[in-house]
Each structure stands twice: as structure tokens, then as C-alpha cells.
Amino acid sequence: MEKVLLYFAISLCIAATLLYLRRAFERSPVWGWMSILFPPVALIYYAVYWERSKKLACFHIVAFSVMLLSTVMAVRAHPFAFSPPLLSNLRIIFAPASYGEPLVLDEQRFPSKNDLKKFESWSGGKFGGKLAGQQMIVETVTLIDGVIRFTQGSGFFAERQVSIVLGEKSDAPRQHLLITPDAKDAPEIYLLTKNIGDELPDVDIITSGYWMDLTLERGALNAVSGHLRLLLPGSDQGFLTGYFDGFTDELRYDDGEIDRAVHSNATLEHVVSTHLKARLGDQLLAVNGFDNTKFDLNGMYPEGRSTVSFTLFGGMNRSETVMLFYSNDGWAVMEQSTSELVAAVKQMRQNPPAAGSLKEEVPLEVSVEESEQLLGKSVVVLLRGGKEREGTLQEITPFVIVIRNVIGAGHVDISIGKREVESVRLTLSKASG
Template sequence: MDALLIIGGLLLMLAGLVWLVTRAFATSLLWGWGSLLPPITLIYIIRHWVRARSAVMLIGLGVIPLVVGLTLLASKDAERLAAIIRLDWLKPDIQEPAELAIELAGELNGQPFRPQQGELIDGVLTLREGLDFFALRELSIRLPQPVEGRVRVDVLPQDSGNLPEVELSWLLPEQDLPEARRLSRGYTLHLDLQPQEPNRLAGDFHLVLPPRFKTSLSGRVELYRDRLRYTDGQIDVRFDSRDTIAHVLQDYLQRRFATRNVSELKLPPFTFEGDTLEVQVEAQIDRRSERLPIRLHKRAGQGWAVDGDRFPALPAVTATQSSEAAPAEERLSRPVDRRQRFSLARLQRNPEQYRNLSMRLSRASGGTVEGRFAGLDADGSIRLSQQMGSGGGQASFSFKPEEIGRLELLEP
């Protein structure tokens, strides 16, 4: 609405100016050419008010919707209005260098696909185009099980059995939620990805879906294996991600308790809304369960650190000490797969059991959202959170139970 008011006001003002110049030419050729210069235009209006007043009134009429539109825009998006006033739209866009070397040719849902982000984490390969909460176009391939090291997958249309699940999603301008399509067979897929230090995979990618999906992609991709970022071979603690915070806390707990035996680190759901974080951390430290309140602060140029951290670094471990201290492997009982009996009713009865697990929600009215379960709102709505692009931020969405058509748990 604000854009229509602004455009309508500008068009009325333009029509009034054209009418005014036409009236000036009708008065005399000299006044006509002179009215093209703003100072002389004002003199013409004063000297020939009777002739000019209709055009001036039309210009004034255009000012009204223009002011109303700018006021609405300022109330909704002040930064956008400031950018318009600064004429930022006239400046050429400066393309930042891509973090990943993704060179794909082809299309997704009949549209060119130019992903800026890619990752293969917990057995899910994701390519995203767009940096918003919902990607403009997104491709996900869920492998039957997580893989370590080299990734090689070959699927033909006639294959059957436990195959990777392919999901496409795209967001149209007039939609609030993206559309999604999934298929588990009948496609061609070739992956040959080699690990690259410190945390990337790179290699060949080839995908052809049945004709009705209008999707065919081929080329080379580079993917992150986790949500850490590195600078000069060291973890960049300035990057906002859950993995970065886990790394900082792991290092802090090891130095605080003077032991490297820190495991099973558990973090509550959180979002990066400022430069401070307060979390309750649970961990096994020397086989003891510890629960600690910790406050972190992000310092400019230095990144995330625990407040009051003055503990010295641990001494370097020699190869002999490492082999002597290595604990014997323990047999662990196989964890229960919570996906087998998962349902919306079970989630509502015991939400803590599923907190921070990955889920896929399909709305009854259409559209699919995938994210991590962040809890139940006061009105019983299901809240999902999702990582926002490479910036590390998170966003959350809430859905009432009656809006949910299907809810799936994606990890055990």
C-alpha cells in the first residue's frame, strides 16, 4: 500500500508539472522554455496564477498520497526509507566474494539455481539460494545415514530400497511460506565429495529429477561439514553459530577444571540477538555431571569469550601421554529412536524430550517448514527455530496445532 501511494503521488505531481509547462507554452514560447527552469517556473506561477492554478492544484493533490505513503513506509521500515532518501538504489551493488566455490549449471523448478550456501551436516546435504529465513530456492538431500570422510552416492531411476530423500522448496513473491516437493526414488543422483581441511567437502554433483519437477543440476560444489568458520587455520570465534559457542565453552570448561575429559556438552536453545549470551550448560567433566550458568560476551575484533575467563591454557599433550590417557572404548547401549512413535500428541505431552531436535512441519493450508524444536508457547503453539544463512543468526516461527497438517521428527 505504501508503495502504491508513493508511486501514485509521484505520477500526479509529474502530470501536474507537464500540464504546467504546457500552459506556459500556451502563454508564449519564451515562458514555455523558461518554465523548464525551476526559478522561472515559480515566477510564471506568480505572474500567471489564473492559468497555472489548475496545474498547481494537481501537483498539490499528488503531494498528499506521497506524504502518506512515506509516513507509512517510515513506520514499517525506517531503514528502507533512509536508503531511498540517500539514493542507495542508484549505487551499483558490490558483490561480496563467495565463501564457497559452488559452480552448478541447470535449474530448480524451472528457474535458474544459484546457491550461495551449502553444507552437509548430520547426513543432510543442503544448497540454499537467498539469505533470509526462508530461502528463495533450496535443495535438500537427506542421506540414509550420516557419513564420515569421502562421500560417494550413485542412484539411478530404477533403484529401490533405502535411498536418499530429495526435497525441493521455493518461495514465490506472493507467498508467506515456501512450497515443497519430496521424492525418494525415480531420480538420478551422483555425488563424489572429497574432504578438504579444515571443514569442507568438495567434488562432483549431478542430479536429474523426473520431468514434472523441472529440476536438473550438474557441476561442482563445495560444502561445509559443520557450522564453524576458520581464519588462518584457527577457529574464528567471531562467527555467530551454535558450533562456535560450543567450541568456546568446551575450551573454557577444560581450562577451568584443568582436564581434557569434558564430554556430552549440552546447550539450551538460544538466538544471537546481541553481543551477550546467558546459558545453562550441562556437561560430563571427569565423568561427573555438571550444570553451570555461564555468561558470554562478544568483543569487537576478538569474538565470543566467557566473562571472567582468566584460566590458563592446559599443557600440551605429548604422544606418549595421549596414548596412556586414552580410555578404553566403552560399549554403549543403542539409543532409542524417538522417530518410531513420534506424534504431535507425544510432543505436547513431553516437549522437553524433543527439544532442539530437527523437525519438518507441513501446514494444513500448504507449505513446509524445517527447523529445530524450540519449545511450546503459552498458547500451545509449536515453535521451530532455524539457522539464518551463513551469518549464524537464528529465527523462530510458531504454529498453532490446528494449523499443522503433518509433523515429522527427522533425527533419533
């Protein structure tokens, strides 16, 4: 609009100038040439011959004023159009804020409703969207430790993943969040994308400037469901949209019971916990936690392991590394990995200590090859020939084991050749019956 007005005003001004020059040359060639060489002479001409040329003078002044006004409007509206050397002076005069290199602001773009409808039609109503310019179909949804994750792919690194840090906002049975681009307390969003051939994924963090409409509702057991519409800023026009169902942990249920066929650390830990409760009975006070839980599906027979910490009757804390295997019924504990523990607890149950007396508990004794499970614990090293060395098992190398004894504010490390070791026994505290 500003350009059209400018062109119109220039046309009027040119027409008025040509009419003036015609009048000036008719009056005298001197007036005409002076007006061409020095245009302000026109003001003197109009002043001298005002009565005869006042209509033309008014038309000329109005045309020039309109051209000046339209020039100012055009420069302010389109400063880039006045970049050539001759026109840059106009920009400096009428648009000083755009002096030098004009400021360029990237236009913030969000996906349109049409983009979302196209995806819904393409995906057949599945939950997903577009991330990093690629279509995304969400395969798993988890809400764990206040972070809801929408994931595509089942590898160690997901192909694509959107993680929204909800924090305490996810604790309510039902929650609705509406986030606008100008919200100050917007949850952080982590975008993970891994292209074929890349060893590590790319991670982007968005802290604000996005649209999100999220509804969460917790269901029975560990189920969670809801609806999400997430519009991400930027030229990629990323988004997620649709209804979803997910879980609050890695356990899966079948007819109300935990499905032991699911490959997850949580499944293995549940199997170990159930096994200890069944084998130890009332001698087991509590299962305190798990460490180093992992499973391997690459071999011919899938295997797993987990180190469990628990408390036995009498307040004795123990930790055991339990081995697991996978069968047609799912994950199960290898009985031999807990046989010594079960036997020791069974003996304690059959021969409980007398009241008020002290009785040394049955210690765990292993060969030097199996002594890694006792690292960091107080042990007695039984040497060939009947000698013993007591201390904390500090290190195990291919040829020696190292035990440490604390002396005052310092310590002494003792290296013992593996060939000299008969066995390694865990030192257990004495408990009163």
C-alpha cells in the first residue's frame, strides 16, 4: 500500500513540475532554465506571479507534500528497499532505527491445523507427529519420576523421543496443563533424535516459546492415559498430537498379575523380590533395594542378574547377587544362585539362638575366583597351611587380592597371591538371640 501511494505521489509531483516548467518558459526562458538548474527558484516565481499561478502553486505544493509523506511511510515500512547508496540516505533520515544493517527477526512459525489434520490422515489416527522434519509414530509412553516420555524405537537410544519434565505436576490423579509461548514456568522439553549411522543422538532443549495442551489421568495399577497437543517453534514445525496410553514404571500386567515375560529391569527385580519372599519367609524383614540389574538377550539363552540388598530377622543386612534365566513362563531365578543363602536361613530357623546368648552366624564362604561379590566388605582370607588374614577386601587383580586394615587415621594394604588363598569368608557380626 505504501509503495502504491508513493508511485501515485511521484506521478502527481512530476505532472505539477512539468506544468510549472511550461509556465516558466512561456514567461521567460530565464525563468525556465533557472528553475531547471536551481529548483527552489519555483518558490520565487510563485511569489512574483501569485495571482496568475496560485492554482498551479497550490497543486504543486500539495503534490510535493504527498510525495514527501508517502516517501516517509515507504521507508519506514520497507527499509530494505532503500539499501542502494543513493537511497540509503533516505533510510537514515526517515528510519534511523534501521540505520546500517536493518534488524532481521526470524518469524516464529507453528504447525497449522491443516498440518495436524494431514498427519492424522496419514497415520490413520495413531498418536505421533513430526520431529526434526521426520514423521514420528509414538510406540511407548512412560511417566516415571515426574518425566513423561514419548518414544519411537526400542534400541538403547531411541530413534526419536520427546521428554517433558512435569515434576510434581504429574502426581495428581488427573491433571490438565495449558502452556502458551509467553508462559514463564513452562516445563522443559528434551527432544532426542538419532539418525541412521550416528553413534549418539542429537538432543535439543526447549524451555519456553511453545504451545502445549496436555491432559493426564492415572488409571488402575500402573496405567496412565491422556491427550496431548504439542506445537514446537521453529522452521521444522515439529508437533505431537493425539490420545495415548502409557505406564508409570517398566512393569506390565496380564489379567491383574505382573507379566514375567517382559524384558525390563523392573521385571527382573520383581522376580528376585518375589523369590526371596517365597524362599526366606518370615526370616526376611525387608527388601531394601537393587543394584547393577541387567539382562542379556544376545546369547542363545537370555540371562540376567541383579544385586539385591535386604534385611533378615534380627536386623542383619545382607546383599546377594542373584542370577536369572528366561523360560517359556518368563524370567525366573536360578536356584543355585541363592541355595547357600536359603540353606543358611533354614538352619537359623531350625536352630534359633538361645535367648540372651551370642551365636556366630553362618558366614558366606567363596573361592578366590568368586570373591568379587565380597569387594568392599570385611572378610577373612583363609590361606593354605591354616593361616588367616582379616581386613576389607579392597581390590582383585588377575594374580593377587588386596585387603585393607585401618590403623588409626591411616590404613595398610596387604597383597596376597591368589595361589596362596584357600577361600574367602565374609565376616558376619554376632547377633544376640
